[in-house]
Amino acid sequence: MRVAMCQLNARDDRAENLRVARSLLQRAADGGADLAVLPEYVDYLGRARSAPKPEPVDGEFAAFFADAARELGIWVHAGSFHETGPDAEHTYNTSLVFDRSGALAATYRKIHLYDVEIPGRVSYRESATVAPGDSTEIVDVERIRLGLSICYDLRFPELYRRLAIEGANVLAVPAAFMLHTGRDHWEVLLRARAIENQCYVLAAGQIGNHDPDRTCFGRSMVVDPWGTVVAQAPDVVGVTFAELDLARLDEIRETLPSLANRRL
Numbered sequence: 001m002r003v004a005m006c007q008l009n010a011r012d013d014r015a016e017n018l019r020v021a022r023s024l025l026q027r028a029a030d031g032g033a034d035l036a037v038l039p040e041y042v043d044y045l046g047r048a049r050s051a052p053k054p055e056p057v058d059g060e061f062a063a064f065f066a067d068a069a070r071e072l073g074i075w076v077h078a079g080s081f082h083e084t085g086p087d088a089e090h091t092y093n094t095s096l097v098f099d100r101s102g103a104l105a106a107t108y109r110k111i112h113l114y115d116v117e118i119p120g121r122v123s124y125r126e127s128a129t130v131a132p133g134d135s136t137e138i139v140d141v142e143r144i145r146l147g148l149s150i151c152y153d154l155r156f157p158e159l160y161r162r163l164a165i166e167g168a169n170v171l172a173v174p175a176a177f178m179l180h181t182g183r184d185h186w187e188v189l190l191r192a193r194a195i196e197n198q199c200y201v202l203a204a205g206q207i208g209n210h211d212p213d214r215t216c217f218g219r220s221m222v223v224d225p226w227g228t229v230v231a232q233a234p235d236v237v238g239v240t241f242a243e244l245d246l247a248r249l250d251e252i253r254e255t256l257p258s259l260a261n262r263r264l
Contacts, residue, residue: 001143001244004028004036005220007233009208012046020237021079022068027239029072035141036239037204038079039220040093040151040176045210048129054084054091057107062096070102075141079174079204080110080150090131095148095174097139105141108148109133112156126152136162143246144170147199151175154189157196164197164259169225169249171199176206182217187229195227198253200244207235225252 006024010017021042028036043061044052055061065078076098083094093110111133113126136159137148147168153159154173163171171193177186186205194201200222207218220233222242231242253259 001034001141001246002032003202003222003242003244004031004033005202005204005222005231005233005240005242006036006038007205007207007218007220007240008039008042008237009216010039010042010045010206010210012044012050012211014044014052017043017045018064022064024237024239025068025072025074025076028241029074031239031241033074033241035075035077035146037077037172037174037202039204039206040080040174041082041206042079042174043081045176045206045214045216047211051082054082056084057094057096057104062104065096066098066102066104069098069100073100075099075105077146077172077174077202077204083109085131087131090129092133093126093130093150094133095150095172097141097146097148099141106137106139106146106148108137108150109135110150110153111159112153114152136166138163138166138168141170144200144244147171149173151177154193157193160193160197160199164199168197169199169246170244171197171201173201173203174205175203176210177217179215179217182219186217186219187221190221190223191227191229194223194225196258198225198249198256198259200224200249207233207237225249
C-alpha cells in the first residue's frame with residue numbers, strides 16, 4: 001500500500017487552509033497514494049475568537065473531504081477538526097476517515113488532552129475548550145487495519161498497545177506537535193510506538209508558525225515496525241510518500257514475537 005503524509009501550515013484563513021489541503025490530496029493521488037493522511041486541525045489553527053463554528057460529523061468539513069476522497073478515488077484521513085461537543089463550552093477534537101467512494105469509514109475523538117504549564121515557556125489547557133473522547137477506533141483500510149490517534153495521544157503507550165492487541169497493524173498520528181517538544185520527542189516517540197507495537201506509524205504534522213504565538217515542528221514521517229524512519233518530510237508544506245511492506249511487517253512479528261510473548 002502506498003501512503004502519503006500531507007504536511008501543511010494551517011492558519012486563520014479556513015478557506016485557504018482547505019484549498020491547500022485539497023491541493024495536497026491531489027498531489028497524493030497523482031503520486032499513486034492509496035491513503036493520504038492530513039494533520040491535526042487541518043482546517044484552522046489560529047486565534048480562538050475567529051475560529052469556525054464547531055460542526056457535526058456530517059457537516060461542511062466532512063462533506064469537503066468526502067468529496068475529495070470520491071473525486072480522487074483514494075482513502076482520506078482528514079486529520080482532525082472541531083466537532084460539536086457535549087456542551088456549549090466544549091468541542092471534540094475529531095478525526096474522520098473516508099473511503100474511496102467518499103463514505104465515512106471511521107470517527108475518532110482525541111482521548112488525551114494537552115494540559116501543560118511550563119513557567120515562562122508555555123501555558124496551554126486543551127481541556128478548557130475540548131472534551132475527551134472515550135473509545136478506541138480501528139478501521140479496515142483495504143489490506144491494513146488502521147488504529148487512530150491524535151497528537152498528544154502519542155505520549156500514552158497504553159493506547160497504542162490496546163490498538164495493537166485489538167488488531168491494528170498501522171497507527172495514524174495526525175498532529176500539531178509543538179516545536180519545543182518536537183525537536184527532542186517527536187521522532188523518538190513515533191519510533192518507540194512503532195517498535196513496541198510492531199506497527200507502521202503514519203505521522204502527518206503541521207509545520208511552521210501559527211497564530212497566536214505557536215510554532216509546530218512538522219517533520220511528518222512514516223516509521224516501519226522495526227523503528228526505521230522510511231520517509232520524512234522536509235521543513236516545508238508538501239507531500240511525502242512511502243510504501244507499506246506488509247510482508248515485512250509479518251516477518252518482523254514472526255521473528256521477534258514480542259506481542260505474542262507479552263505477559264500483562
